[in-house]
Amino acid sequence: MSQQVRTRPEGSGRALSEAYDTALLDLDGVVYAGGEAIAHAVDSLGAARAGGMHLAYVTNNALRTPDAVAAHLTELGIPAEAGDVITSAQAVARLIAEQVPAGARVLVVGGEGLRVALRERGLVPVESADDDPVAVVQGYGGPELPWGRFAEACYAIARGVPWFASNTDLTIPSARGIAPGNGAAVAVVRIATGAEPQVAGKPLPPMHRETILRTGARRPLVVGDRLDTDIEGAFNGGVDSLLVLTGVTDGPQLLAAPPQHRPTYVDADLRGMLTGQPEVAEAGAGFRCGGWTATAGDGRLELDGEGEALDGLRALCAAAWTSAGEGVCELDGGKAMARLAL
Numbered sequence: 001m002s003q004q005v006r007t008r009p010e011g012s013g014r015a016l017s018e019a020y021d022t023a024l025l026d027l028d029g030v031v032y033a034g035g036e037a038i039a040h041a042v043d044s045l046g047a048a049r050a051g052g053m054h055l056a057y058v059t060n061n062a063l064r065t066p067d068a069v070a071a072h073l074t075e076l077g078i079p080a081e082a083g084d085v086i087t088s089a090q091a092v093a094r095l096i097a098e099q100v101p102a103g104a105r106v107l108v109v110g111g112e113g114l115r116v117a118l119r120e121r122g123l124v125p126v127e128s129a130d131d132d133p134v135a136v137v138q139g140y141g142g143p144e145l146p147w148g149r150f151a152e153a154c155y156a157i158a159r160g161v162p163w164f165a166s167n168t169d170l171t172i173p174s175a176r177g178i179a180p181g182n183g184a185a186v187a188v189v190r191i192a193t194g195a196e197p198q199v200a201g202k203p204l205p206p207m208h209r210e211t212i213l214r215t216g217a218r219r220p221l222v223v224g225d226r227l228d229t230d231i232e233g234a235f236n237g238g239v240d241s242l243l244v245l246t247g248v249t250d251g252p253q254l255l256a257a258p259p260q261h262r263p264t265y266v267d268a269d270l271r272g273m274l275t276g277q278p279e280v281a282e283a284g285a286g287f288r289c290g291g292w293t294a295t296a297g298d299g300r301l302e303l304d305g306e307g308e309a310l311d312g313l314r315a316l317c318a319a320a321w322t323s324a325g326e327g328v329c330e331l332d333g334g335k336a337m338a339r340l341a342l
Contacts, residue, residue: 227243
């Protein structure tokens with residue numbers, strides 16, 4: 001399903017793992033959730049790799065180092081090396097290094113992932129505003145991050161020290177549900193200082209640049225679960241994307257997506273990488289995918305037919321997005337969605 005609701009782009013009729021040379025995979029909500037592998041992830045990624053696709057893991061979570069992430073993936077049965085992992089910590093460290101002198105001190109509000117990334121760029125992580133930092137960087141530090149770390153950031157920013165954030169995701173998936181993400185922590189400092197950080201992570205260009213520099217991808221496919229980071233990041237980078245429904249995005253959110261949040265493809269999970277995505281074609285006044293036909297009019301979405309639920313969702317998206325034009329879909333799709341039990 002293309003952003004313009006056209007015939008298949010690269011993935012027409014053949015497996016996405018064959019049509020694209022590199023998968024740029026988000027982690028939380030795509031490969032694992034709460035530290036455990038999501039259903040079908042291990043087998044699907046193994047099959048894609050065996051078919052020659054390069055797998056790169058691109059995460060906005062700046063807490064863990066690439067070594068730690070690679071070790072975790074390997075433990076889950078997904079062989080990976082540190083070089084296969086790209087984090088927002090690496091992207092923000094490069095952004096900072098381009099603006100401050102070599103060897104400069106940077107106040108860190110976050111975890112080990114940020115410290116390692118800063119050292120990789122020749123910068124010196126410090127813990128206090130009294131250590132004369134030339135920059136402040138904030139990234140997800142886990143649930144145990146002390147409140148006093150926010151105060152240190154505020155003291156430095158109030159003196160005019162530039163502020164950087166690895167990302168601004170408001171939430172992060174956990175084994176127990178949706179937890180506050182780095183964006184929520186950034187909001188604390190923003191409220192206290194009135195300042196705005198420079199942000200590196202998805203969906204912004206610094207993260208895409210970091211990913212392409214480190215992977216050398218020529219025909220990348222972004223694979224994610226979030227419309228406002230993964231899919232928008234792919235849109236901003238001008239590359240195709242696959243949305244999987246194993247994380248935070250559900251059907252109604254997808255139907256209401258503005259243009260920059262519309263994926264090229266949508267599937268239930270990572271098994272979608274191993275298939276050629278079905279065509280969504282115009283059919284009279286509507287759109288047909290598989291056994292379903294969707295139409296839009298008078299403020300409502302209608303769905304007729306039967307078959308695979310995902311085909312119905314694909315047809316509904318085509319109808320909703322076409323009706324919405326360049327705006328956000330405001331059509332009522334509740335009744336149509338109920339038929340799909342998604």
